[in-house]
Amino acid sequence: MQPHAPHPTDFLLLQIDWPEGGPPNATLAEQATGAVQAALAHSPVGLRVQRIAWSPTLRSAYLYCALAQRTMLAAADLAPLQAPLASALPGARQLLLSRLELVFERPGHSSGVAPAAHYVVEMDPEDGWMPEIARWYDGEHMPGLAAVPGCIHARRLLNHDHGPLSLACYDLITEEALGSPAWLAVRATAWSDIARPHFTNTKRTMFRVLATP
Known part of the structure; x- marks a missing residue:
């Protein structure tokens, strides 16, 4: 690239x-x-x-x-x-x-509710692993997390300048959604265990959502 x-x-x-x-x-x-x-x-x-x-x-x-x-x-x-x-x-x-660049977007289980939290996972894939990670993200992981109660919106983007390259973000009712059994179950799949070890330069950040002017 x-x-x-x-x-x-x-x-x-x-x-x-x-x-x-x-x-x-x-x-x-x-x-x-x-x-x-x-x-x-x-x-x-x-x-x-x-x-x-x-x-x-x-x-x-x-x-x-x-x-x-x-x-x-x-x-x-x-x-x-x-x-x-x-x-x-x-x-x-x-x-x-x-x-x-937007590559995935889906309204969440709690679509329509005002978000209080915005969770971001940024990473660079190991060499050669981007196609597999993209299939996992867009085919299983992002749809699964979007369906979790408390998730309002799920989106994945490619950062073409000041990376990491992949930026997955989730608007949440509260940050406690990350600890829910449904969220943890999506993170614990066999495919997740294959894909996630090939993340590099990983940044996970929980933000507060502020009002938009």
């Missing part, structure tokens, strides 16, 4: 990290989102902030910005957005903007 080549893009992911020792809290993260929305307002690809996820532990926010329609974008196409975003978020320690 050529990281700078054009890729089908459905979302942009803005990852914002704040330095240790300063505020920020969820309120400041929400305020930052308003600034981001204003900075993106004149984007030619019609961006809007769809989901704001905040981790107080990591002092980090994930902002999912939906494109008006799927668009082929190269890494260079993001360059005009960098300066407005940096100006809108002067207190951030790091800003990463990535193209996301």
Whole structure:
């Protein structure tokens, strides 16, 4: 895969990290989102902030910005957005903007309920294992977790810039859904035992969902 080549893009992911020792809290993260929305307002690809996820532990926010329609974008196409975003978020320690390609999406058992939690699993596959992991994810794992009570929405995307490559995310009623017997049963299948050991650079993060402006 050529990281700078054009890729089908459905979302942009803005990852914002704040330095240790300063505020920020969820309120400041929400305020930052308003600034981001204003900075993106004149984007030619019609961006809007769809989901704001905040981790107080990591002092980090994930902002999912939906494109008006799927668009082929190269890494260079993001360059005009960098300066407005940096100006809108002067207190951030790091800003990463990535193209996301949607590869799986399904409403969950609890679709329609407002989410309080957003769980993200990011990983790079071992060399040669992406086809098998994608079959497992999209054929068994994601549909199974979407069907668990407490799961509102399940989605998997490919991060073509600041990886890991695979980003699976789940909107949840509460974070306790992860410990439910139904959720644990989906994680414990024989196919899971084959696929999961071939994850590398794995990041699992539980976020709080903030209101979208």
